[in-house]
Amino acid sequence: MTDLPLSRALPRGFRFASVSAGLKKRGHTGSLDVAMIVSDVPASAAAVFTQNLVQAPPVVLSRAHVKASGNAMRAVIVNSGNANCSVGPGGMAASRATAERVAELLDCRSNQVVVCSTGVIGVPLRVERILDAAPELAAALEPSAKAFDGVTRAIMTTDTRPKQAAATCSISGKAVRVAGCAKGAGMIHPNMATMLAFVVTDAAVAPPVLDRALREVTGRTFNCITVDGDTSTNDTLLVLANGASGAKKITKAGGADYAAFVSALEKVCKALALAIVEDGEGARHVVEIEVRGAPHDAAAKQVAETIALSSLVKTALAGADPNWGRILAAAGRAGVPFNPDRAEIWMAGMKVYGPPKGKSCSVALPLDEGEAHARLLEKNVSIAVDLHRGRGIAHMWTCDFTAEYVHINASYRT
Numbered sequence: 001m002t003d004l005p006l007s008r009a010l011p012r013g014f015r016f017a018s019v020s021a022g023l024k025k026r027g028h029t030g031s032l033d034v035a036m037i038v039s040d041v042p043a044s045a046a047a048v049f050t051q052n053l054v055q056a057p058p059v060v061l062s063r064a065h066v067k068a069s070g071n072a073m074r075a076v077i078v079n080s081g082n083a084n085c086s087v088g089p090g091g092m093a094a095s096r097a098t099a100e101r102v103a104e105l106l107d108c109r110s111n112q113v114v115v116c117s118t119g120v121i122g123v124p125l126r127v128e129r130i131l132d133a134a135p136e137l138a139a140a141l142e143p144s145a146k147a148f149d150g151v152t153r154a155i156m157t158t159d160t161r162p163k164q165a166a167a168t169c170s171i172s173g174k175a176v177r178v179a180g181c182a183k184g185a186g187m188i189h190p191n192m193a194t195m196l197a198f199v200v201t202d203a204a205v206a207p208p209v210l211d212r213a214l215r216e217v218t219g220r221t222f223n224c225i226t227v228d229g230d231t232s233t234n235d236t237l238l239v240l241a242n243g244a245s246g247a248k249k250i251t252k253a254g255g256a257d258y259a260a261f262v263s264a265l266e267k268v269c270k271a272l273a274l275a276i277v278e279d280g281e282g283a284r285h286v287v288e289i290e291v292r293g294a295p296h297d298a299a300a301k302q303v304a305e306t307i308a309l310s311s312l313v314k315t316a317l318a319g320a321d322p323n324w325g326r327i328l329a330a331a332g333r334a335g336v337p338f339n340p341d342r343a344e345i346w347m348a349g350m351k352v353y354g355p356p357k358g359k360s361c362s363v364a365l366p367l368d369e370g371e372a373h374a375r376l377l378e379k380n381v382s383i384a385v386d387l388h389r390g391r392g393i394a395h396m397w398t399c400d401f402t403a404e405y406v407h408i409n410a411s412y413r414t
Helices: 057-068 088-108 127-139 147-153 208-222 255-279 299-311 313-319 324-332 370-378 405-409
Strands: 012-018 033-050 072-081 111-118 163-171 174-185 196-201 235-243 286-294 344-347 352-354 382-385 392-399
Touching: 012 127, 012 147, 033 057, 033 147, 033 196, 033 208, 033 324, 057 088, 057 111, 057 235, 057 286, 072 088, 072 127, 072 147, 072 196, 072 235, 088 111, 088 127, 111 235, 127 208, 147 163, 147 174, 163 255, 174 255, 174 370, 196 208, 196 286, 208 235, 208 255, 235 344, 286 299, 299 313, 299 324, 299 382, 313 324, 313 352, 344 370, 352 370
Parallel strands: 072 111, 196 235, 286 382
Antiparallel strands: 012 033, 033 072, 033 235, 163 174, 174 196, 286 392, 344 352, 344 382
């Protein structure tokens, strides 16, 4: 379940803390801007990072650390307010210094520390503020839902609300807990994960198995959302599994234990992914797009993604306008062959395009414009497209585009 109170589903053997180091510019959400997650024992780790060619030093360093540590990670330190990206050699020096400071405080190796940053690009990071705050951060670590909530809030930038989720499952008769938090509202079009997301679990999972589970789940959750089509330079999704539940270690990708763990992990990741879409900058609607009848699943996702990225579709949704022609046009430029005269489209559960009864050619179907407009005003809106070209199916989640999105991003630095 993902609606459990976090206090009942907080994984054992982890501690959390957050502080204000003065990194966020005045007026940004909240004052907390540096957070830490620590496992009491070395934890198996799996991570996926941005595939943007421009990668921030924290991404480069953390990828190397996960590999060098043998997937035995102890901590994550993350700052908001500054992406530490494209600032010259000082960027990597800042990330290294941060990892070394945390390692000193926790008495572990620096390559057992993941470093993450999020915020504005191209501005030198005032790393001395993080280094000065680190002892206070380490002293504040505690295994509580309140401390976890602080981490969730410290990583926010343009987010309007914190994003966290939890789930439980049973592994060989033992209760296992999974909890996660994420940040992201704009610059969201994951090609691996989202801007930042951290998931912790007290399950015992072998690193290669954890990596496979994460990649399976990412493909069905974070890689199926988009807000604006932009992929960040700092995207990081990290999962830590420390085995503190005492449950039997999962050593292979298969069987009931693996399936139970993947199900719980997916519930948490999907809840976080949808929370990001719901909090899309200026968004008023969460839109689920289903494309079926494609030659194969990959083709279905290609069409769904093209529809989800269409500015014309997204602005029509902002106005609750049942303009199905924009959906059909987007599908037609997705690069997947289909016959438009056989395709069918539904908006908010209403069939708007398809062959009339007794006919074989698809056309606009009779529509109560008032009812359609009312349905499209709902918070959650569905779009379904059937291409009638095969058995492929895919889902994407997106949001509408409003003038508020332009306002937020036109003045992000100033």
